Each structure stands twice: as structure tokens, then as C-alpha cells.
Amino acid sequence: MANTITVAGGGSGHTPGILLTALKFKEDFPIKEVRLYDIDEERNSDMGIIVDYLLKKHNTGIKLVVTEDPEEAFTGCDFVFSQIRTGGMEMREKDEKIPLKYGLVGQETCGLGGFSYGMRSMKDFLEMVGFIEKYAPDAWILNYTNPESIISESVRRQFPNIKIINACDMTIGIEELLENSFGYDRRNFIPQYYGLNHFGWYKELYDVSRGKDVLPEVIEKIKNEGFDVSDMVPSWAHTYRVMEEMVKNIFPDHLPNNYLQYYLYEDKALEEDPNYTRANEVMDSRLKEIKDTVAKIKENRELDTIGYESESHGLYIIQIAISILHNKNDHFMLIVPNKGAIPNLREDAVVEIPCYVNARGVEPTSLRYDIPDLHKGMMEAQMASEKLLVDAFFEQSYQKALEAFALNQTVPNATVAKKILDEFIEANGDYWVDLK
Structure with a gap:
């Protein structure tokens, strides 16, 4: 049976890659209708032009709906692929640059920029979930919206x-970096991984083709050879160079998530140009590409230069949808309530761990071992600050927001936490709830 999918945040530059990935799996994931839903009419319209062109180019016969109306977007849909970005790149730029003014990490999901984004995201995401509950109560929401730990905690409380x-x-x-750098095939990996979103560690990488854990040799290769970053943009190349240092100096027995650099190597993260952040990179590349592509399609010129392709960003949620539809029990790294999965971590943590997905949904695995004190201590501090932020959102509490900002591990003292909080309140305006 063919499916109706709604892409929430349809104006995103990732939308073409997600849909082209879905087309590669049309036997297992047939689609009869695609709906692009976005509150930004201009961006949604632009993406509608691109998606319409791609669907016709591939002779799909798939119906396309472009809408800013939640009832039209969600009624009767089977899957919602969510990638909303409240405030767009303009607010992301402020998330990144306001902390940098004070010498702190400026990043969209980590540090206080991530908290600013989280407060915006919760407001719009929970409203959207309410629409989905009303118009498509049986639909599966497959969520990419960041910051995911904060989003997951807020949804758990309200829905x-x-x-x-x-x-x-x-x-x-x-894992693709390991493939490209050292010749592994990630399809053979059975990973043991734990943490929070953008805040975790690989404990084991079991390679079924070799019948053993290859993580020790991966770590040695990282130490001795380093990653192959030759084809990366400078900001990502820098990220993985810092990741190499984390492996060499801080986590000799584990492979850390690269985002931990923002908490452990803040000095390295601050080496990048504070006047030209990742938001500026995206505005000058992906957003410009959208406008250029729309112009080419409208003017019927240079169509052979339209370069949208299937991408790994969309692969995960397509494979999750297929595992639900066909009860496959495939293995994914997902963000779920802990409930004892990590035995020495608080029950109500929202953790990222290996899970299986079937027709019933998510079946988390239990790690059955205690995690090291360094990892546990870092996670508990981060988790507490995120929970305080969610408290601040639901209680509209300035005090809880200040506590969350002061506890965030990128923040040196409460004085600077309060200054940045007050500046973010002004910068975000109605994007945030009114804190009292």
C-alpha cells in the first residue's frame, strides 16, 4: 500500500535529498503523495518548485501538495518527516554569534546557542504535534528537529x-568517516554506543565480516593516521581534527561524538572566525543553491546543472519507516527514555542508544553495564541543564532558565549566563514563551 508523507519544514534544503532517497527505496516504501508543510510560504513555495521538477524528472506519478495549512498537511498522512527550524537561518546566526561575543561557544545545538534554539523549537514543535494528534493520530512522526534531547523531553511530557x-x-x-578514512564498511557494524544526543561515545564496533570488535584498531588508526578530511569544507575538517585530539588525549578507549569538542575543547572551537559562522556558510551555499535552482527551473535553463541527489541525511528516516512498515526489527541509534537502559544513569534521562524498530515502534536495548564516571558525570550535568530548560519552558520561569544557562557546561559563571540569557530573550522576542 502506498504512503502519504508530510515533510514538516518542507522549505529546508535537505528536502530534495530526503525525497530522492525515498525514491531509491520505492519497492519497500512506495509513495502516493508528498506534502510539503512550512510556515514560511516563500521557502515552501520555492521548494515546491524544486520537488515538483524532481518528481516529474523521475516519472514518479507522485502527487505533490504544498501547503501552510496544518489540516491539509496532516489529515490522513502516514508519516511525518520533521525538520522544522523555527526562526530560520537568521535566528541560527544569532544563536551562534551572541555567545561568541562573550567568548563562549557559538553553535546551533550545543551551549547556550543550542538552548536558545531549543526554546524556539519546543514552542513550534509542540504546537505541530498537537496538529498531528488532531488530524493524523495514527501517523508516525520521524523527527530530525533539533536540539533533539530537548525536543524529546518536551514531547515526552506533553504528548x-x-x-x-x-x-x-x-x-x-x-561511521561514514571511518569508511572513507580507513576502508571499513559501516553496514557490517553492530555498534555499542551511549550518551545524549550530540553527546556520546562508542564503546564497541563489532564488525560481523571479521567476527570481532574493531574499535581498538580504529582508535589506533585515528591516533597514527588521522581522518581523511581532504574533501570536507574547512569547518568540518577542523571539527574532525579536534575529534582526533579527543581520542588521543581524553578518551583513549572510546570513540567520542565529535560534538563533545564544544564542551572539552572550547578553545579549539573558538579558533574559527566569529564573524562568519556555520549559519553564514549555509546561507551562502545551501540557501543560495535553492534560489539559483528555482530560477533555472522557472527559466527552463541549465537544467543539467541541477545537482540534487539522494543523501545520507535522509537515509536514516527512510530506513526507519521501512522497518516500521515491514516489521524488520532493524538496528538504529535513537533517542529514548533511559528507563534502566544505562544502569547507573537516572531513569528519566533521555538517552541515545542502540534500538530496534518494528511495527510497534522502538524497542531500546539494555547496555547491561555501568558507564565510566567521566562520561556519567558529563552526561548528568548536561542532562540536568536540559531538563531545567524544559522546566523553564513549561513553567515560563526565568529562574529555571537562568539555572539552565548557568549549569550548561560551556558557561564559566552565572554572571555571563545571565547576560546572555537576557540578550537571547530580547533577540528571540515572541519566538520564546514569556519568561516571568
Whole structure:
């Protein structure tokens, strides 16, 4: 039976890659209708032009709906692929640059920029989940919206029974880096990984083709050879060079998520140009590409230069959807309530661990071992600050927001935490709830 999918945040530059990935799996994941839903009418319209062109180019016969109306977007849909970005790149730029003014990490999911984004995301995401509960109560929400730990915690509190799976493709990115650098095939990996979103560690990488854990040799290769970053943009190359240092100096027995650099090597993260952040990179590349592509399609010129392709960013949620549809029990790294999965971590943590996905949804695995004190201590501090932020959102509490900002591990003292919080309140305006 063919499916109706709604892409929430349809105006995103990732939308073509997700849909082209879905087309590669049309036997297992047939689609009859695609709906692009976005509150930004201009961006949604632009992406509608691109998606319409791609669907016709591939002779899909798939119906396309472009809408800013939640009832039209969600009624009767089977899957919602969520990638909303409240405030767009303009607010992301502020998330990154305001902390940098104070000498702190400026990043969209980590540090206080991530908290600013989280407060915006919760407001719009929870409203959207309410629409989905009303118009498509049986739909699965496959969520990429960041910051995922904060989103997951807020949804757990307000919509405990909603059918949602929170996934992040960063672990795919790390495993693909190992493929490209050292010749492994990530399809053979059975990983043991634990942490919070963008805040975790590989404990084991069992390679089924070799019948053993290859993580020790991976770590030695990282130490002795380093990653192959020759084809990366400078910001990502820098990220993985810092990741090499984390392996060499801090985590000799584990492979860390690269985002831990923002908490442990803040000085390295601050080496990049504070006046030209990742938001500026995206505005000058992906957003410009959208406008250029729309112009080519409208003017019927240079169509052979339109370069949208299937991408790994979309692969994860397509494979999750297929595992649900066909009850495959495939293995994914997902963000779920802990409930004892990590025995020495608090029960109500929202953790990222290996899970199986079937027709019932997510079946988390239990690690059955205690994690090291260094990892546990870092996670508990991060988790507490995130929970305080979610408290601040639901209680509209300035005090809880200040506590969350002061506890964040990128923040040296409460004085600077308060200054940045106050500046973010002004910068975000109605994007945030009114803190009292």
C-alpha cells in the first residue's frame, strides 16, 4: 500500500535529498503523495518548485501538495518527516554569534546557542504535534528537529502517547568517516554506543565480516593516521581534527561524538572566525543553491546543472519507516527514555542508544553495564541543564532558565549566563514563551 508523507519544514534544503532517497527505496516504501508543510510560504513555495521538477524528472506519478495549512498537511498522512527550524537561518546566526561575543561557544545545538534554539523549537514543535494528534493520530512522526534531547523531553511530557521516533544522523556521519578514512564498511557494524544526543561515545564496533570488535584498531588508526578530511569544507575538517585530539588525549578507549569538542575543547572551537559562522556558510551555499535552482527551473535553463541527489541525511528516516512498515526489527541509534537502559544513569534521562524498530515502534536495548564516571558525570550535568530548560519552558520561569544557562557546561559563571540569557530573550522576542 502506498504512503502519504508530510515533510514538516518542507522549505529546508535537505528536502530534495530526503525525497530522492525515498525514491531509491520505492519497492519497500512506495509513495502516493508528498506534502510539503512550512510556515514560511516563500521557502515552501520555492521548494515546491524544486520537488515538483524532481518528481516529474523521475516519472514518479507522485502527487505533490504544498501547503501552510496544518489540516491539509496532516489529515490522513502516514508519516511525518520533521525538520522544522523555527526562526530560520537568521535566528541560527544569532544563536551562534551572541555567545561568541562573550567568548563562549557559538553553535546551533550545543551551549547556550543550542538552548536558545531549543526554546524556539519546543514552542513550534509542540504546537505541530498537537496538529498531528488532531488530524493524523495514527501517523508516525520521524523527527530530525533539533536540539533533539530537548525536543524529546518536551514531547515526552506533553504528548506521552504520541507515535514519535527521534533520530539523529550524526552517528551515520561518524561511521561514514571511518569508511572513507580507513576502508571499513559501516553496514557490517553492530555498534555499542551511549550518551545524549550530540553527546556520546562508542564503546564497541563489532564488525560481523571479521567476527570481532574493531574499535581498538580504529582508535589506533585515528591516533597514527588521522581522518581523511581532504574533501570536507574547512569547518568540518577542523571539527574532525579536534575529534582526533579527543581520542588521543581524553578518551583513549572510546570513540567520542565529535560534538563533545564544544564542551572539552572550547578553545579549539573558538579558533574559527566569529564573524562568519556555520549559519553564514549555509546561507551562502545551501540557501543560495535553492534560489539559483528555482530560477533555472522557472527559466527552463541549465537544467543539467541541477545537482540534487539522494543523501545520507535522509537515509536514516527512510530506513526507519521501512522497518516500521515491514516489521524488520532493524538496528538504529535513537533517542529514548533511559528507563534502566544505562544502569547507573537516572531513569528519566533521555538517552541515545542502540534500538530496534518494528511495527510497534522502538524497542531500546539494555547496555547491561555501568558507564565510566567521566562520561556519567558529563552526561548528568548536561542532562540536568536540559531538563531545567524544559522546566523553564513549561513553567515560563526565568529562574529555571537562568539555572539552565548557568549549569550548561560551556558557561564559566552565572554572571555571563545571565547576560546572555537576557540578550537571547530580547533577540528571540515572541519566538520564546514569556519568561516571568
